[in-house]
Amino acid sequence: MSSVIKLEIQKKTFKKKGFSILNDFELEVQPGERVSIIGESGVGKSSLLNIIGLLDTQYEGSYELFDSSVKDLSRDKLAEWRNQKIGFVLQESALIDSLTIEDNIKLPLMYANIEKDPSVQEHFKRIVNKIGIESILKKKPLECSGGQRSRAVFARGVIMNPQIILSDEPTASLDSKNKENIIDLLFEMNKEFNTTVITVTHDLDVANRHGRVITLERSE
Template structure:
């Protein structure tokens, strides 16, 4: 299979006023197109930071990164933004919904940012995602009118609506009950099967992790 991610991190550091934290030292990751990879590990080892690096949000590290066959350090700001919108779907814990917009408009937001370069979008694609994760009743509500679980499912829908080549999911099922957790995982894996979408999931749920093709265990630097 074609390698879609080839990442080598020598070091990633966080600096505060009185200390410096080093994570992901000498970490290497290669992911094939269409692969389902889970990332597990205790809090503070760099799981979310790794997703931010893979998703081109965080570029402040020492290392090299080739994505979709291109060296990311040579990409212009506009290219990075386009890739983040059209090629990479984010389901991140920090992905706040915009409170002034309805849930439906929040989900469709990536289509507005895509502009003239957007992929062909069909109404049935939206309906399919909404029905699959059971959020049709809340589409006209605003985020402040929704529960945490409902908002989590809306964030997920927004992350997959563009049918991206890569989906980066940070604890996508953490706030969900068993039924809705299964809905999310089923849709995630359906996209992987139908569109060869590459899935990278950070999770504390080992049952979810073990349903991926591969599980990567991050450990604290010695």
């Protein structure tokens, strides 16, 4: 079986700060794997997700994604894959305050011009029902609680039914019930669509429910 991700990083350097992270780091992930990443603050967990998700190309190393060298992809192809093949649930994924929660979630669908597809509409309903945000769809982000906004960001990250879902602390601001709903939906998608799930978390319970746990350590 061909790997969906084959990443080799010599180092990721922050020149202004004078240090590097992810030194001699290698990661290979098979389609449909569930991988969690843990480690103390500052070891490069979020940076790693940004590299995997094609948001950061400023590192020394090589990266093959979907059997293609990332360095050979055009800017348009990178943008297309970020919208259609990779779902981001990142802490910095801000919602647009001028749009309703529903329109925020549907943004990737609008970019792909598939928001009116009946099967897509059913997928949208399934997600919002599963994570319990039906009541806030017509509200603006500033009218919602932090936990509600976090769930909306999650919904936007999975709405395209991507091949890879990258989650950065997806349950950090949620109560136990909503935490379970998020994890259940992640794993349902993993099972039903063979979605590859990569989750950064400080929650060891969440981490250990993945098939593989990777611990990042501080570079010397």
